[in-house]
Amino acid sequence: MKVLVDSALCVGHGRCYVLGPEVFREDERGRCWIDSHQVPRELEDQARLGEANCPENAIRLETQ
Numbered sequence: 001m002k003v004l005v006d007s008a009l010c011v012g013h014g015r016c017y018v019l020g021p022e023v024f025r026e027d028e029r030g031r032c033w034i035d036s037h038q039v040p041r042e043l044e045d046q047a048r049l050g051e052a053n054c055p056e057n058a059i060r061l062e063t064q
Contacts, residue, residue: 001039002062003047005032009058019053020046032058 003023012030016023023046027033032050039047039061051059 001041001044001047002037002064003034003039003051004037004060004062005034006058006060007031009056010054011056013055015053015055016050016059020050023047024050024059 005024010031012026012032014026014030016032017026020043023034023039023043025033025035032054047061051061
């Protein structure tokens with residue numbers, strides 16, 4: 001699974017990094033940041049939670 005974040009849409013609600021702390025991070029402005037676009041299988045549930053709870057739909061997941 002691959003995770004993509006549209007930084008132009010993210011306003012920093014923080015739901016993603018609260019629900020998926022091993023996938024999503026907070027940058028210096030409080031907005032979503034990711035270490036890697038590739039999500040390990042054991043963290044896919046966290047990635048899905050982050051995507052589902054983003055009010056701006058700034059997170060998109062792609063299956064490979």
